[in-house]
Amino acid sequence: METIRFSNVTFSYPLAEAPALREVDFSAQPSEFIVVCGKSGCGKTTLLRHMKKNLVPYGRFEGSVTYDGEDIQKLDDRRSASEIGFVQQDPDNQIVTDKVWHEMAFGLESLGVDPQTIRRRVAEMASFFDIQTWFRKDVSQLSGGQKQMLNLASIMVMQPKLLILDEPTSQLDPIAAGDFFRTIHRINRELGITVIISEHRLEDVFAMADKVCVMDQGRILVCDAPERIGAFLTGETEADRHPMFYGLPSVTKIFHGAGARGKAPLTVREGRLWLEETVQAAKERAAGPAAEEKTESAAADQEEKAAPAVIRAKDLWFRYDKKSQDVLRDLQLEVRKGEWMAVLGGNGVGKSTMLKVICGMIKPQRGSLTEEGRIVMLPQNPKALFTEIEVEDELLEVLHGSSLSDEEKVRRVTEMMKLLGIDHLSHSHPYDLSGGEEQRLALGKVLLLDPDILLLDEPTKGLDPFFKVTLAGILRKLCQQGQTILMVSHDIEFCAEYVDRCAMFFDGGITSVGEAKEFFRGNHFYTTTANRIARDHFPDAITWEEVAACVRPLI
Amino acid sequence: MFREGIGEGTFTGYHPWVNLTYYIFAVGLTILTLSPWFLAATFVMAWMYSLLLRGREVVKINLILSLWIFVIMGALNLFFSHEGVTVLCYIGDNAITAEALAYGISAGIMLVSVILWFSSFNVIMSAEKLIFIFGRALPVLGLTLSMVFRYVPLLKQRFADIRMGQACLAKAEKPGYLQKVRQFGREVSILISWSLESSIESADSMEARGYGLPGRTSFHLYRFTGRDGRMLAAMILLGGFTAACLIGGTAKVQFYPEHIVPAFDPMTGAALACYCLLLALPILIDIHGELRWRRFDSAM
Numbered sequence: 001m002e003t004i005r006f007s008n009v010t011f012s013y014p015l016a017e018a019p020a021l022r023e024v025d026f027s028a029q030p031s032e033f034i035v036v037c038g039k040s041g042c043g044k045t046t047l048l049r050h051m052k053k054n055l056v057p058y059g060r061f062e063g064s065v066t067y068d069g070e071d072i073q074k075l076d077d078r079r080s081a082s083e084i085g086f087v088q089q090d091p092d093n094q095i096v097t098d099k100v101w102h103e104m105a106f107g108l109e110s111l112g113v114d115p116q117t118i119r120r121r122v123a124e125m126a127s128f129f130d131i132q133t134w135f136r137k138d139v140s141q142l143s144g145g146q147k148q149m150l151n152l153a154s155i156m157v158m159q160p161k162l163l164i165l166d167e168p169t170s171q172l173d174p175i176a177a178g179d180f181f182r183t184i185h186r187i188n189r190e191l192g193i194t195v196i197i198s199e200h201r202l203e204d205v206f207a208m209a210d211k212v213c214v215m216d217q218g219r220i221l222v223c224d225a226p227e228r229i230g231a232f233l234t235g236e237t238e239a240d241r242h243p244m245f246y247g248l249p250s251v252t253k254i255f256h257g258a259g260a261r262g263k264a265p266l267t268v269r270e271g272r273l274w275l276e277e278t279v280q281a282a283k284e285r286a287a288g289p290a291a292e293e294k295t296e297s298a299a300a301d302q303e304e305k306a307a308p309a310v311i312r313a314k315d316l317w318f319r320y321d322k323k324s325q326d327v328l329r330d331l332q333l334e335v336r337k338g339e340w341m342a343v344l345g346g347n348g349v350g351k352s353t354m355l356k357v358i359c360g361m362i363k364p365q366r367g368s369l370t371e372e373g374r375i376v377m378l379p380q381n382p383k384a385l386f387t388e389i390e391v392e393d394e395l396l397e398v399l400h401g402s403s404l405s406d407e408e409k410v411r412r413v414t415e416m417m418k419l420l421g422i423d424h425l426s427h428s429h430p431y432d433l434s435g436g437e438e439q440r441l442a443l444g445k446v447l448l449l450d451p452d453i454l455l456l457d458e459p460t461k462g463l464d465p466f467f468k469v470t471l472a473g474i475l476r477k478l479c480q481q482g483q484t485i486l487m488v489s490h491d492i493e494f495c496a497e498y499v500d501r502c503a504m505f506f507d508g509g510i511t512s513v514g515e516a517k518e519f520f521r522g523n524h525f526y527t528t529t530a531n532r533i534a535r536d537h538f539p540d541a542i543t544w545e546e547v548a549a550c551v552r553p554l555i
Numbered sequence: 556m557f558r559e560g561i562g563e564g565t566f567t568g569y570h571p572w573v574n575l576t577y578y579i580f581a582v583g584l585t586i587l588t589l590s591p592w593f594l595a596a597t598f599v600m601a602w603m604y605s606l607l608l609r610g611r612e613v614v615k616i617n618l619i620l621s622l623w624i625f626v627i628m629g630a631l632n633l634f635f636s637h638e639g640v641t642v643l644c645y646i647g648d649n650a651i652t653a654e655a656l657a658y659g660i661s662a663g664i665m666l667v668s669v670i671l672w673f674s675s676f677n678v679i680m681s682a683e684k685l686i687f688i689f690g691r692a693l694p695v696l697g698l699t700l701s702m703v704f705r706y707v708p709l710l711k712q713r714f715a716d717i718r719m720g721q722a723c724l725a726k727a728e729k730p731g732y733l734q735k736v737r738q739f740g741r742e743v744s745i746l747i748s749w750s751l752e753s754s755i756e757s758a759d760s761m762e763a764r765g766y767g768l769p770g771r772t773s774f775h776l777y778r779f780t781g782r783d784g785r786m787l788a789a790m791i792l793l794g795g796f797t798a799a800c801l802i803g804g805t806a807k808v809q810f811y812p813e814h815i816v817p818a819f820d821p822m823t824g825a826a827l828a829c830y831c832l833l834l835a836l837p838i839l840i841d842i843h844g845e846l847r848w849r850r851f852d853s854a855m
Binding site for chain 2: 052054055077078081082085086088090092093094095096097098099101102105106107108109110111112113114115118119122136138139140151154155158356359361376377378379381383384385386387398431445446449
C-alpha cells in the first residue's frame with residue numbers, strides 16, 4: 001500500500017483568489033525518495049503540510065489524503081507524531097530545549113516512552129548521526145548545519161516511517177547542505193524510510209531521487225524518474241522551455257541544452273563519461289579537428305576596464321580580541337567603480353568580517369582603507385530590517401527625515417517597488433512575503449539610501465533559481481548606473497554566470513583574483529560543475545550554456 | 556596551589572540531589588543560629604569553598620561584598636535598635652548599645668555567609684541540574700526552564716543581528732539622544748515581532764513531535780549511584796544531628812536585653828564538629844579529586 005496518497009486534492013487558503021493546490025494526484029511508495037521542486041510560492045510547502053496531521057493548513061479542502069490507507073485527519077495522534085516526521089526550513093526555530101541531548105529526547109518524552117528506552121534510542125541515533133562529540137553541548141553553541149542535523153536526529157529517534165523535509169538546507173552553506181543530503185540519503189538507503197523533500201538546490205539531490213515532482217501554480221506538472229525530467233522540461237525549442245528547466249542540475253542542463261536525447265546523466269561522473277563518449281564519437285565521425293576550434297567565443301570580449309578604484313584596502317589586520325586569532329591578515333583588496341565583484345571562500349573564514357570592516361562597522365587594527373562614496377550593506381537576514389506593517393511603509397520609512405517633498409518620496413518608493421517587481425505586494429505585511437520577496441524588499445530599503453557602493457552578504461541564500469536570474473538583472477542594472485557592488489558568496493554557479501570579477505578568500509586574505517571566467521578557469525576544484533565536467537575538452541567553457549554550446553555541434 | 560580555581564570539581568559530578576541537599580544544609584543551618592562558633596565555621600567554609608572553586612578572581616568581589624554588607628548591617632542595627640543594657644554612648648536621646656552592635660555583627664556575618672554560599676552554588680548547580688530538580692517536582696516547570704535557557708541566547712543572537720542590520724541602514728549624520736532612544740525602540744519592536752513570528756514555527760515543531768499527548772515522561776542523564784547514596788546518608792546524618800541540636804537549644808545565644816553566649820559544653824562541641832565536617836565534605840572531596848588528577852598526570 002502507498003505510504004502517502006493524494007487523490008484529486010484541491011485546496012485554497014481563506015481569502016486567496018487562486019487555489020494553492022489544484023487537482024493534485026500524487027502517491028509515494030514505501031521507501032521511495034521523492035524530490036518536489038518548483039518556483040517559490042508554487043505550492044510545495046502547502047503540499048507537504050497536508051501530509052502531517054497537525055500541520056495541515058486551514059482553508060477549503062476537497063479530495064482526500066491518506067497515510068497507509070488511512071485518512072490523515074483521522075489518524076491517531078500518537079501514530080501521526082511518531083510515524084510521520086517533518087523537518088522545516090529554519091534550523092533555529094524548530095529547536096525547543098537548551099541541550100542537544102534533551103532536544104533529542106523531546107519527542108520520546110512526549111510519547112511517554114520510559115527513560116531507559118529513551119536512553120537507548122537516543123544513544124543509537126546519536127551514533128548514527130555522529131553527534132557524540134557535541135551530545136552534551138548547549139544548542140546555542142552549534143553551527144547552522146549542526147542545528148539542522150539535530151532537528152533531523154530528534155525526529156529520527158521517534159522511528160518515523162515517513163520523513164518530510166521542507167527546504168531543509170535553504171539556510172545552510174553548500175558544505176553543510178551536502179552533509180545533510182548525504183545523511184538523508186543514508187536514512188533512505190540504510191533504514192528504508194520514505195523521504196519526501198522539497199528543494200531548490202537540485203544539484204545534490206537529483207541523483208539520489210527515485211522520483212522528481214515538478215510543481216507549478218498548485219499543480220503537479222510531472223512526477224517521473226530524474227533521468228526523464230530534463231527531457232520533459234526542455235520542450236522542443238528554447239522558447240518552449242519550462243522556467244523550471246533553469247533549476248535543474250548543470251549536468252542535465254548541458255545534456256538537454258546540447259540537444260542530446262535519451263537517458264540524461266545525473267552526476268559529474270556520469271556527465272564526464274557521456275561527454276567523453278560524445279567527443280570520441282564525433283572524432284571518429286569527422287576524423288579531424290572538430291572541437292578545439294571553439295575557443296574564440298570565450299576569449300572575445302576582453303576590453304580593459306581602467307575605472308578608478310572606489311574601495312582600496314591595504315594590509316588590513318583584524319582580530320576580535322587580544323587572545324583570539326587573526327580573522328583578517330594582511331588583506332589586500334581593490335574594487336573598481338561600476339564593477340560587480342564577488343568574494344568566494346569557505347565557511348567562517350572571515351568574509352563577513354571583511355564586509356563589516358569595509359562598511360566601517362568595525363575598525364581594523366592595522367592597515368589602511370580608503371573608500372569613495374557612500375557605502376551601504378545588506379545584511380544576511382532581511383528580517384533584521386523590517387519595522388513596519390506594510391511593504392510600502394517599510395520603504396517610505398527609509399526616507400523618513402530626509403528633506404524631500406512627500407510626493408517625491410512616494411514617487412521614489414513606487415519606482416523602487418517597480419524595479420524590484422514587488423509593486424503588487426505594496427500592502428502586504430513584510431512577514432508574509434516569501435524568502436525571495438523579503439530579500440527584494442530589504443534590497444529596496446538599502447537602495448533607497450542611494451548608495452555608491454553596495455555590500456551584499458550572501459544575497460542568493462535560500463533563493464529559488466528563477467529569482468536568482470531576476471536578482472542578477474537588478475544588480476547588473478545598478479552597475480550600469482555606475483554603482484559598485486561587492487558581495488561575499490558561496491554560490492559558485494551564480495558568480496560564474498553574472499559577476500565581473502571574483503576573488504578567493506582564504507586564511508584571512510585574498511589569495512587570487514581575476515575576471516570571473518579567468519578566475520574559474522584557473523581553479524581545478526573550486527569551480528562550476530559545468531567546468532568540472534567539461535574541462536578536459538573545453539577548458540574555457542565555464543557556465544552550462546557555454547558547455548552546451550560547445551557540445552551541440554558534436555551531436 | 557589552586558590559584559585559578561578548580562572550576563567544576565569532583566563534587567559537581569555527584570547526583571543533583573546530593574548537591575542540592577548540601578546547599579540546603581549549608582544555607583539552612585547558617586540561618587538557624589547566631590552562635591559565634593557556628594557563624595565562624597560557616598563563614599570560613601563558605602569563603603574557602605568559593606575560593607577553591609573560582610580562584611583568585613573571586614577574592615576581590617567577595618571582599619567588597621562581605622565588607623559592605625557587614626558595615627551596613629552593623630550600622631543599621633546600631634543606629635536603629637536601642638535595646639540592650641550596656642550603653643556605649645548617646646546620640647541625641649538614643650542609646651547606642653553594645654548588644655545592638657553584637658547583634659548587627661552576627662546578623663551581618665550570617666548574611667555574608669549565605670551570599671558566599673551562593674557564589675559556589677552557581678558553579679555547582681548548573682542550569683541543567685536546576686532543570687532536572689524542578690522537572691522532578693513539576694515536569695512542566697522543568698521544560699519551561701529548559702526552553703527559557705534555550706531562548707535567552709537565541710534572543711541575544713537575534714538582537715545582535717538586528718543591531719547589525721539596523722547599523723547597515725544607519726543614516727550618515729550622528730544621531731541625537733532622542734533618535735538613539737527611538738532607534739532602540741525600533742530594534743526592540745523588530746525583536747518582538749520576529750520572535751512572535753518564529754514562535755509559531757517552534758509551536759509547530761513541538762506539536763509535530765507529539766507535545767500535548769497525555770502521559771509525558773521526563774528524561775535525564777543523571778544516575779543515582781552507590782557513591783551518591785553514601786554521600787547523601789552521611790550528609791543527612793551530620794546535618795540532621797546538627798539541626799536537631801540547634802533546634803533543641805544548644806548554643807542558643809541571647810542578645811537582648813543582655814548578650815549572653817552560653818558556655819562551650821560537650822554538646823556544642825559535638826554539634827559544631829558535625830557541622831564543620833558536613834561543610835568541609837565537598838572541599839575534602841574536591842581537593843582529594845584534584846590531587847588524584849595531579850598524581851595521574853605526573854604518572855603519565
